[in-house]
Amino acid sequence: MPPNRKPAIAPRKRPTQSRAIQLVADVLEAAIRVLKREGGHRFTTVRVAQEAGVSVGSLYQYFPNKESLLFRLQQDEWEATYAMMHQLLHAPDRTPEQRLRCAVVAFFRTEWDEADLRRALDDAGALFRNAPPAKAFYRKAMQRLAPFFAEMLPRASAAEREHLADFTLTVLASVGEKITERGLSRKEVERWAEETADMLCAHLARVARTPATNVRASIGRRETP
Structure with a gap:
């Protein structure tokens, strides 16, 4: 069996325009709320996206997985x-x-x-x-x-x-x-x-x-x- 690969934790890209910067800020604030409420074991990108009021696809533009977030x-x-x-x-x-x-x-x-x-x-x-x-x-x-x-x-x-x-x-x-x-x-x-x-x-x-x-x-x- 192939060895298990650890997920990448580097961001997919960094926001440059003001709208993108605000989206990432909203995602990070929502992530903190979800993390405090749900704990690390129940933390998911779907919950964060819902909390931030953005699509999961928008979140994935900057964070490829929950580990990177x-x-x-x-x-x-x-x-x-x-x-x-x-x-x-x-x-x-x-x-x-x-x-x-x-x-x-x-x-x-x-x-x-x-x-x-x-x-x-x-x-x-x-x-x-x-x-x-x-x-x-x-x-x-x-x-x-x-x-x-x-x-x-x-x-x-x-x-x-x-x-x-x-x-x-x-x-x-x-x-x-x-x-x-x-x-x-x-x-x-x-x-x-x-x-x-x-x-x-x-x-x-x-x-x-x-x-x-x-x-x-x-x-x-x-x-x-």
């Missing part, structure tokens, strides 16, 4: 989150540790504010999480955060800073997904935010104080099979 919603959500974090991590008149703390707390607040959408996107994430466009977006996010980690960790090598940036984003995504699944209250999410910020700030501050030779040695120990 869901990935666009996820990408927009990622873009907003990383833009917020980038702004906070590069805010003037604050130490790197203060900026990191603000970014972590803000991240968890957005998790709570958008819990319904995040939960639905998490349900649908298996459709595209390991697809090349998703991996490319993550690499782009890492590149955008690299200057902050270079500032906070001047003694560390580029490889160590990249590892710690990946570690930080993985911790945030993993913990954020868990607290979204549990439907915690705002007060409970604030506690998770503060404690996660404490952990990350303490760890990165320790690495920042470590002499470069010790940092390189620790990398060698981790890479030893």
